Amino acid sequence: MASVKKDDRLTSSQSFMCVGFAGIFSKTVTSPLEVVKIKSQVGTFHCKRGFWQSFLLIYQNEGLRGFWKGNLASCLRLFPYTAVHLTTYRKIVHLHMDELGSISQWRAILAGGLAGFAAAMMTYPLEVAETRLIVQSCRHPTYVGVVHTLSNIYRNEGLPALYRGFSLTLLGAFPFSIGCYAVYMNLDRLWQEPPFRFTPLQNFINGCLAAGVAQTLSYPFETVKRKMQAQSGRLPHFGGVDVHFSGMIDCFVQVVKSKGILSLWNGLTANTIKIVPYFGLLFTCFEMCKQGCLYRNGYIVSPLSYRLAPGVDQSLGPSELQEAKRYLKNRSFGSGESSLGNRW
The missing domain is CATH 1.20.5 (Single alpha-helices involved in coiled-coils or other helix-helix interfaces)
Structure with a gap:
């Protein structure tokens, strides 16, 4: 997936804050697409008439605030997720480095997958809360806020409910990693030049392309995961899920049997459209925050440009x-x- 590049001119805390703020901004701006995607995956009535009609139905039934339901839970998840992911990734990479300090691409991808798994495990309850908040109606809410959602689920359904569908995170990581690897292994053929000559625009396109392919391959696992997160016998209409099931395998079977195999990719349009603005805003906001930090550290002459400060050793x-x-x-x-x- 596309990611921001590490810059040794920033402190660890500055890098963390830049990534976190950029993630919050890009998630908040693209939240309407995320809401439509999750409602489509769960199968609520808003998404029965197609992609464009979903926006109209959500607006008519819940107003503008309906497009930002669950966004706070999603943003709160960013900071612990990023911290755990970076820490775990660095430790795994350090263990697999050779004497020259290099690591194979397969091992780097594996390290990224394991780090993502550890980070997802720590923050998964917030993802469940996000799904529940998005699926419920603003006019007749069952949950009020992130803390109330988590405490209500734990009190009424127990701790396992906060990790319902978590195994699909691990299963979906394999096709996701394969998709990323397949794209990055063929970039030199796509651009007909070696990777070290790629421009920033090319790297941005590469990241979006890798994210699109990887998310498409792993999308069925996420769809079933969202259905499992949303379903509850204690909620009206069992949480709004369009099929009833008893477990992960049964969910796959019921979806394919009643809705067809292509329904496992419901919401893919919103997800695909979201990729470009999400990563564009992520990179842009990160670079703006980075410029401010570099100016504060004394490397550049202005927070509005990358013009280097004269006489400063950038190394x-x-x-x-x-x-x-x-x-x-x-x-x-x-x-x-x-x-x-x-x-x-």
Whole structure:
């Protein structure tokens, strides 16, 4: 999947905050598409008439706020997910590096998959809360807020309900990783040049293409997962799910039997349309935050451009650069005192 590139001129906390803020902004802006996608996957009545009519029905029944249901839970999930994912990924990569500090692409993808699994396990209850909040009606809500959703599910349905469908996260990771690998292995053929010559625009297209292929391959697993998250005997209409089932396998069977195999890709249109604006906003917002941090650290002359500060060694880390500045400042101050003393 497309991801922002690491810049050693940022501190760890700055990188984390830039990624988090960019993720929150892009998720919030594209939330209407996410709402339509999840409602289509669950099978609520809003999405029976197709993609465009879904927006109209949601607006008529729930108003504008209906397009941002569950967005808070989705945004809250970003920070712990990113922290756990980065920490786990670095540890796994460090274990599999050779003597020269390199790692094969297969192992890097595997490390990314395992890190994603660990992060998903830590934050999965928030994903369940997001689904429940999106599927319910704004006019007759069962849940009020993220905390109330989590506590209500735990109290009425038990801890297993907060992890219902989690096994599909692991199963869906395999086709997702295969899709990413297949795209990145053929990029040189697509552009007819080696990867190190790719422009930022090419890298952005590559990321969107990889995300599109990977998400399409793993989409049936996510559809069943969303149905399992939404279904509950304690909710009106069993949570709004369009089929009733007793477990993961039975859910696949019932969906294919009653709706057809293509219904496993319900909501794919909204998901595909969402990819380009989501990653575009993610990269743009990240770069804007990054420019502000680089300006604050002293690497560039303005937070509005990447024009490098004259005389600054860009290879130094933030702490090393500040130490060098203090050294030069003290040195110039000392030489000034010395020349003053000599004059007297």
